Amino acid sequence: MTAVVADPEAEQTPAPLLSRALPVVMRWVGTLAVALVVFSVLLLLKGASPVTAYTGIWESTFLRSRSLQEIVVQMTPLVLGALAVAVPARAGLTNVGGEGQIIMGGVGACGAFLFVGETAAPGLLLVAMLVSAMVAGAVWAGIAAAMRLVAGVNEAISTLLLNFVALDVLLFLIYQPWRESPVGQPATVELVDAAKLPFVAATRINVGIVLALVLAVVVYLALSRTRWGYKISVAGGNAEAARRAGLNVRLLVLSALMIGGALAGIAGMIQFAGVEYKLRPSFGYQLGYTSFLACWLARHQPFPILVAAFVFAALSVSGDSLQLDAGVPAASIHVLTAFILIAVLGFTASRRKAAA
Amino acid sequence: MSLVVDVLSGGVSGGTSIMYAGVGETVSERAGVINLGTEGSMLVGALGAYAAGVETGNPWIGVLAGATAGGALALVHGYLVVRRGASQFASGLSLLFLALGLTSLFGAPYVGQPVVGFDTWEVPLLSDLPVLGPVLFQHDPLLYLGYLVVPLVWVVLFKTRVGLLGRTAGERADSLTVHGYSVHAIRIGAVTAGGVLAGMGGAHLATAYANAWFENMVAGRGFIAVALVIFATWSPWRVLGGAYLFGCAIALGPALQARAFEINQFLLDAVPFVLTLAVLTILGKRTLSASPAELKRVFENAPPSG
Numbered sequence: 001m002t003a004v005v006a007d008p009e010a011e012q013t014p015a016p017l018l019s020r021a022l023p024v025v026m027r028w029v030g031t032l033a034v035a036l037v038v039f040s041v042l043l044l045l046k047g048a049s050p051v052t053a054y055t056g057i058w059e060s061t062f063l064r065s066r067s068l069q070e071i072v073v074q075m076t077p078l079v080l081g082a083l084a085v086a087v088p089a090r091a092g093l094t095n096v097g098g099e100g101q102i103i104m105g106g107v108g109a110c111g112a113f114l115f116v117g118e119t120a121a122p123g124l125l126l127v128a129m130l131v132s133a134m135v136a137g138a139v140w141a142g143i144a145a146a147m148r149l150v151a152g153v154n155e156a157i158s159t160l161l162l163n164f165v166a167l168d169v170l171l172f173l174i175y176q177p178w179r180e181s182p183v184g185q186p187a188t189v190e191l192v193d194a195a196k197l198p199f200v201a202a203t204r205i206n207v208g209i210v211l212a213l214v215l216a217v218v219v220y221l222a223l224s225r226t227r228w229g230y231k232i233s234v235a236g237g238n239a240e241a242a243r244r245a246g247l248n249v250r251l252l253v254l255s256a257l258m259i260g261g262a263l264a265g266i267a268g269m270i271q272f273a274g275v276e277y278k279l280r281p282s283f284g285y286q287l288g289y290t291s292f293l294a295c296w297l298a299r300h301q302p303f304p305i306l307v308a309a310f311v312f313a314a315l316s317v318s319g320d321s322l323q324l325d326a327g328v329p330a331a332s333i334h335v336l337t338a339f340i341l342i343a344v345l346g347f348t349a350s351r352r353k354a355a356a
Numbered sequence: 357m358s359l360v361v362d363v364l365s366g367g368v369s370g371g372t373s374i375m376y377a378g379v380g381e382t383v384s385e386r387a388g389v390i391n392l393g394t395e396g397s398m399l400v401g402a403l404g405a406y407a408a409g410v411e412t413g414n415p416w417i418g419v420l421a422g423a424t425a426g427g428a429l430a431l432v433h434g435y436l437v438v439r440r441g442a443s444q445f446a447s448g449l450s451l452l453f454l455a456l457g458l459t460s461l462f463g464a465p466y467v468g469q470p471v472v473g474f475d476t477w478e479v480p481l482l483s484d485l486p487v488l489g490p491v492l493f494q495h496d497p498l499l500y501l502g503y504l505v506v507p508l509v510w511v512v513l514f515k516t517r518v519g520l521l522g523r524t525a526g527e528r529a530d531s532l533t534v535h536g537y538s539v540h541a542i543r544i545g546a547v548t549a550g551g552v553l554a555g556m557g558g559a560h561l562a563t564a565y566a567n568a569w570f571e572n573m574v575a576g577r578g579f580i581a582v583a584l585v586i587f588a589t590w591s592p593w594r595v596l597g598g599a600y601l602f603g604c605a606i607a608l609g610p611a612l613q614a615r616a617f618e619i620n621q622f623l624l625d626a627v628p629f630v631l632t633l634a635v636l637t638i639l640g641k642r643t644l645s646a647s648p649a650e651l652k653r654v655f656e657n658a659p660p661s662g
Contacts, residue, residue: 042461046461046462092656094445096392147636147637150640151636151638151639151640154656156445156655157636157655158636160583161629161633162629163579164576164583164625164629168626169622171622172622175621175622289452292445292449293449293450296443328461328464329460329571331457331571332460332461334453334456334457335461337453338453339454341446341450341453342447342454345440345443345450346435346440346442347440
């Protein structure tokens with residue numbers, strides 16, 4: 001938790017920046033190289049050529065405009081989902097509930113759409129869906145916050161459990177009350193055009209990414225430049241000291257977790273109104289867990305989260321090229337994702353930090 | 357009457373994989389390490405058992421392979437969190453993704469392949485008992501082995517020196533260091549043992565319960581096991597009861613639907629989780645005080661000692 005509370009290195013003399021940064025960079029490059037090599041060995045075991053696989057991934061993922069757009073689309077909910085982990089983390093809270101909060105965001109947005117109806121003014125409809133999604137996400141995280149404040153239940157446990165309740169709520173709704181028709185695939189009715197997020201210029205990228213980038217800046221400013229951001233980091237560092245200093249720790253815990261939930265709710269709304277247009281049983285699948293890991297990869301810092309979300313989205317998109325070029329299942333890309341995570345989690349922190 | 361028997365019997369057979377994984381997670385958490393990768397250990401255990409079963413035709417070799425695979429994955433988790441100081445939540449989830457990827461990469465050829473799984477073996481005499489017979493004694497051998505696992509783990513944890521060392525690693529790691537034991541080695545051992553049991557749970561799922569392999573077949577049971585350990589406040593006996601209780605909740609929906617009752621399955625699926633949340637809220641701070649002290653430090657984001 002050292003990285004969250006304070007960055008002791010930042011207060012030291014900044015002079016030999018390059019010489020300090022170089023070993024860190026080398027460690028990152030080294031661990032990532034190992035991850036790629038191990039994955040190559042696995043591909044060889046499966047009789048696929050790693051060279052073909054990697055060049056295939058490179059060409060069809062990064063050299064094609066459509067793939068690049070797809071990466072941006074997929075990184076949007078990850079950015080927001082990771083911010084939903086980062087804000088509570090600043091207050092010393094572990095929010096493993098992004099998965100459920102994203103689902104509830106989608107459910108909230110869909111509920112608003114069904115309630116307000118397609119006749120409403122287009123702008124009003126989108127705003128209603130966004131607000132409803134934020135409230136739904138915040139309430140879902142608020143349950144965990146309330147359980148912590150009233151009964152002392154740890155939020156890492158309760159948010160994790162609430163993920164499964166959220167999934168069951170989603171399935172309940174799309175299998176019965178909100179089901180489009182009793183025959184065929186269980187799904188809600190498709191959004192009307194006015195309820196879909198518009199695209200940026202002439203691309204297939206929905207405007208959600210703009211909102212995500214703006215919110216990353218807002219979260220950065222709120223955490224580092226406001227009294228509230230300072231207070232939650234004090235409460236997260238030492239709750240007892242914060243209490244003695246007269247801070248309302250309970251309110252800070254509640255607000256940090258609920259704001260996290262609201263951010264995840266927005267992620268759900270964007271995934272729903274910008275990508276999927278219907279709630280299906282697979283809605284938001286693993287977005288929350290991926291976001292949680294993206295946040296760890298970025299060490300809970302808002303701007304690095306943008307990079308981590310891009311990396312995860314790129315890996316996810318390249319899974320499809322892997323299937324086409326190397327003939328192995330798309331989900332195999334999870335192996336590479338996991339190797340990168342293991343490498344970074346286990347082998348990029350300095351020895352001293354690892355021992356702490 | 358037959359509905360009750362169906363649900364209870366289904367609860368026992370469906371709950372067994374959760375029970376194996378839950379008991380394993382209990383061992384791990386008693387030593388101070390929470391493993392969200394339990395779901396992953398079950399997945400590689402399921403594929404390992406299924407693949408070995410297909411290749412050798414012997415389901416017991418399959419169980420061995422599944423247990424090995426589950427243990428190996430947990431060993432990585434143990435190494436990362438104990439030796440490298442990685443976040444327990446992040447490491448566990450990373451290993452879940454590793455398991456999803458590996459089983460998708462190596463499992464594709466086994467989808468739809470027939471396997472020699474475990475057959476039902478009715479226990480002589482006992483299976484003729486009314487109600488208890490069909491509920492408890494008309495199942496597969498791997499499920500019966502599960503009846504022995506809980507008492508065995510309880511004895512090891514609470515009546516042997518190894519168990520004492522493991523529990524001390526979860527309660528007062530410093531005192532182990534003082535007496536010259538390696539907290540690291542003990543914790544890694546406990547996490548690995550937990551993974552072995554989760555792998556056996558996966559094996560039961562693939563070669564006894566479903567007799568099939570498909571991608572992501574564990575479908576959240578590993579997470580249910582993690583919830584169950586907390587629900588059971590770290591007692592192996594309550595894990596046993598809870599696993600069958602959760603199994604019954606899952607079995608109730610199909611049993612009712614088979615009798616043409618209109619029931620939405622997903623409300624019943626939510627029962628284990630809502631129940632756990634309710635228990636946590638009612639027990640309140642007592643749950644946390646019942647938790648191993650070192651585990652509490654993990655939850656509270658405090659650096660572990662030892």
